[in-house]
Amino acid sequence: MFVILKQNLWRSSVISLPMLHFQRLARADxxxxxxxxxxxxxxxxxxxxxxxxxxxxxxxxxxxxxxGIASDLYATMLASSAGSIPTTHHxxxxxxxxxxxxxxxxxxxxxxxxxxxxxxQTEDPHxxxxxxxxxQLYAFGSLA
Numbered sequence: 001m002f003v004i005l006k007q008n009l010w011r012s013s014v015i016s017l018p019m020l021h022f023q024r025l026a027r028a029d030x031x032x033x034x035x036x037x038x039x040x041x042x043x044x045x046x047x048x049x050x051x052x053x054x055x056x057x058x059x060x061x062x063x064x065x066x067x068g069i070a071s072d073l074y075a076t077m078l079a080s081s082a083g084s085i086p087t088t089h090h091x092x093x094x095x096x097x098x099x100x101x102x103x104x105x106x107x108x109x110x111x112x113x114x115x116x117x118x119x120x121q122t123e124d125p126h127x128x129x130x131x132x133x134x135x136q137l138y139a140f141g142s143l144a
Contacts, residue, residue, distance in 0.1 A: 045086035049107040050074050051133065053115025055095040055126070070113035078111060094129045101133070104140045 052071040054062065059069050071091045079087045090107070092099055095115060104110075121127045 043086070045088045046078075046082055046109065047107045048075075048078050048087060048089040049102065049104070049110045050078075050089050050091045051110065051112040051130075052091050052093050053095060053113045053117065053130070055115075056093075058095075058116060070115075074111045074113055094133050095126045098129075101136060104137070110137055 050071045052059070052069070054070055062069060075087075075089045075091075078089065090102060092101070095117070117124065117127050117130060119127065119131070122131075
């Protein structure tokens with residue numbers, strides 16, 4: 001899983017979940033600390049787009065075997081990592097078929113769950129949708 005944040009929030013546009021500890025990042029970067037102070041005193045939530053990697057069948061299999069749906073777990077992890085900062089999220093399902101990408105400017109970050117697909121399956125339409133989405137998200141983040 002990785003999280004893409006708008007570049008004006010932190011120096012890096014791509015961070016891993018273990019790096020999403022706000023206090024540690026704030027100590028490492030004065031600009032981030034200032035941003036975090038403003039955010040923690042505002043009522044504006046962190047807005048996350050969560051990309052659910054599993055197909056509908058894969059999600060059903062996870063639930064049938066006692067596991068949770070990845071996007072639900074990520075929403076919970078992101079909320080708990082944010083501490084007292086409120087969060088909201090929207091989930092998209094590119095593996096299920098064509099989907100409409102929401103307005104990326106409405107989100108502060110993107111979290112991408114794992115799945116059974118691999119990037120090496122380049123002829124698989126599911127993988128092609130994920131790769132196209134990754135390019136779109138990277139292009140958007142690199143322009144911020």
